[in-house]
Amino acid sequence: MSDQTHHAGAGVQGNSAARVTNVDPYDVPTTLATGKVIFGWALVGIPLLYGVITTLSKVGQLFG
Amino acid sequence: MNWLDRSASIAPPGFNRWLIPPAALAVHLCIGQAYATSVYKSALIGHFEVSQTAIGVIFSIAIVMLGLSAAIMGTWVERSGPRKSMFVAASFWGVGFLVGAAGIFTSQLWLVYLGYGVIGGIGLGIGYISPVSTLMKWFPDRPGMATGMAIMGFGGGALIASPMSTALLKFFDGFNPAINGADWIASGSSVGKLFLTLGILYFAVMMYGVANIRVPAASWKPRGWNPSTTKVDAMVTTAHVSAANAIKTRSFWLIWAALFLNVTAGIGILEQASPMIQDFFRGADGNSAVNAAVAAGFVGMLSIGNMAGRFIWSSTSDIIGRKRIYMVYLGVGALFYTVLAFFGGSSMLLFVAMAVVIISFYGGSFSTAPAYLRDLFGTYQVGAIHGRLLTAWSAAGIAGPLIVNGLLDMQGKPGTMMASNYLPVLLTMVVLLIIGFIATTLIKPVASKYHEPEAALTSATQEA
Numbered sequence: 001m002s003d004q005t006h007h008a009g010a011g012v013q014g015n016s017a018a019r020v021t022n023v024d025p026y027d028v029p030t031t032l033a034t035g036k037v038i039f040g041w042a043l044v045g046i047p048l049l050y051g052v053i054t055t056l057s058k059v060g061q062l063f064g
Numbered sequence: 065m066n067w068l069d070r071s072a073s074i075a076p077p078g079f080n081r082w083l084i085p086p087a088a089l090a091v092h093l094c095i096g097q098a099y100a101t102s103v104y105k106s107a108l109i110g111h112f113e114v115s116q117t118a119i120g121v122i123f124s125i126a127i128v129m130l131g132l133s134a135a136i137m138g139t140w141v142e143r144s145g146p147r148k149s150m151f152v153a154a155s156f157w158g159v160g161f162l163v164g165a166a167g168i169f170t171s172q173l174w175l176v177y178l179g180y181g182v183i184g185g186i187g188l189g190i191g192y193i194s195p196v197s198t199l200m201k202w203f204p205d206r207p208g209m210a211t212g213m214a215i216m217g218f219g220g221g222a223l224i225a226s227p228m229s230t231a232l233l234k235f236f237d238g239f240n241p242a243i244n245g246a247d248w249i250a251s252g253s254s255v256g257k258l259f260l261t262l263g264i265l266y267f268a269v270m271m272y273g274v275a276n277i278r279v280p281a282a283s284w285k286p287r288g289w290n291p292s293t294t295k296v297d298a299m300v301t302t303a304h305v306s307a308a309n310a311i312k313t314r315s316f317w318l319i320w321a322a323l324f325l326n327v328t329a330g331i332g333i334l335e336q337a338s339p340m341i342q343d344f345f346r347g348a349d350g351n352s353a354v355n356a357a358v359a360a361g362f363v364g365m366l367s368i369g370n371m372a373g374r375f376i377w378s379s380t381s382d383i384i385g386r387k388r389i390y391m392v393y394l395g396v397g398a399l400f401y402t403v404l405a406f407f408g409g410s411s412m413l414l415f416v417a418m419a420v421v422i423i424s425f426y427g428g429s430f431s432t433a434p435a436y437l438r439d440l441f442g443t444y445q446v447g448a449i450h451g452r453l454l455t456a457w458s459a460a461g462i463a464g465p466l467i468v469n470g471l472l473d474m475q476g477k478p479g480t481m482m483a484s485n486y487l488p489v490l491l492t493m494v495v496l497l498i499i500g501f502i503a504t505t506l507i508k509p510v511a512s513k514y515h516e517p518e519a520a521l522t523s524a525t526q527e528a
Contacts, residue, residue: 030078030079030080030287031078031079031080032080033080033083036080036276037080037082037083037086040086040087040272040276041085043086044086044089044093044217047093047224047228048093048217048220048223048224050224050227050228051220051222051223051224051225051226051227051228052220052368054223054226054227055223055226055227055364055365055367055368056364056368058357058360058361059361059362059364059365059368060361
């Protein structure tokens with residue numbers, strides 16, 4: 001879940017030798033935001049799981 | 065409200081793109097309720113004392129409005145960004161339920177047409193296309209999987225809404241198994257309360273999507289993914305085509321035809337699923353080996369196939385290509401329909417397996433379509449082009465039931481038919497799928513005269 005980075009337009013940033021180089025301001029590691037990811041997927045995943053299990057319980061009668 | 069503007073929703077550096085699919089799913093799972101209207105259909109017929117057709121019209125209006133609003137509002141959705149358009153969709157979908165509830169409480173059917181049908185239908189159309197192009201921008205390396213995740217939600221929405229609505233109706237009616245029998249039908253007032261509850265609940269869940277959706281910065285791409293080293297495929301363009309130009313191309317209309325024909329054929333089974341399985345296994349004595357409860361299990365199985373196909377086949381298209389997967393939907397679909405027509409009645413397992421795979425192709429054609437459009441027309445206005453394509457769905461929603469019901473009416477009365485009576489319907493679907501297969505083989509890359517000039521694209525990017 002961290003296979004990404006931003007490569008937006010060239011930013012300008014000086015180093016200690018005052019040499020001006022092009023540095024991508026988005027070129028930073030991905031913030032995992034684990035709590036937000038878990039909450040988001042739980043919000044949609046739990047109801048979906050409930051729907052699938054409820055439906056499967058009816059499907060059992062097909063071959064029961 | 066600046067917070068809703070596209071510019072306010074650009075993701076900060078380091079944003080985790082896996083937060084986007086739940087935001088998109090939050091919208092699609094809610095609007096997918098449209099497939100679960102049969103739960104309260106009998107209750108509304110009893111409450112308004114009208115025919116099945118008069119209540120069925122509510123759903124028909126909603127689906128027609130879905131296609132129209134997606135086609136008309138597609139360009140606005142693309143320009144405004146996903147956050148504003150998802151907010152508008154949540155508002156229309158929520159208000160649609162509230163107006164529908166007012167119609168039920170005051171026994172005015174026209175208000176239900178206006179609320180759920182027209183207002184809710186607009187919410188359906190805008191909500192359906194809102195997060196799709198954004199997802200493809202976040203997952204340029206796996207666009208089929210990305211659209212599959214969101215559009216799977218539309219199929220899954222009914223799986224949630226159906227049992228949840230039944231439970232709520234029982235709660236509002238004070239259902240008691242000892243008093244209310246198996247033929248219990250909910251009261252009109254409990255359906256009104258259900259509409260109120262769903263309107264508020266769906267608005268709240270969709271607002272989660274609104275708050276969490278982000279668009280990537282203009283030149284963002286996943287780490288390690290270099291488009292220039294990606295295998296060159298003539299069917300995947302690096303150019304961009306506007307929505308206005310896309311509908312002038314032959315390829316757009318060929319995809320439209322392929323989607324229309326595949327959906328028409330899929331609706332053939334979905335529309336008729338419950339009586340169909342009972343008729344296929346009806347004995348010479350006129351009694352079916354399949355009762356209503358087992359038939360309901362079959363309908364549930366189709367719903368799961370519809371949902372799973374949206375994710376599985378669309379993700380597969382990232383590997384084998386969009387044109388090939390559409391050839392599978394239509395070519396293998398035609399083959400399976402033929403098997404179903406001639407041998408479906410010989411085995412329950414064969415019947416269910418064939419039907420589930422066919423419906424998974426039905427779902428897959430929906431979720432693969434936006435990625436196919438992206439391949440052919442670029443990402444510039446793919447959401448708007450997708451909106452125009454969805455008119456194929458509206459058209460199929462009218463054509464499919466007309467064909468199926470028309471042909472079956474000529475075969476006999478409901479409850480008396482057998483497997484052989486379905487031959488004309490199923491073989492008609494085979495012909496439709498073969499025509500769709502031919503249309504798919506004719507899809508070619510879009511001519512460069514339709515491509516947007518570089519200057520226009522740069523200007524559009526800066527404005528965004």
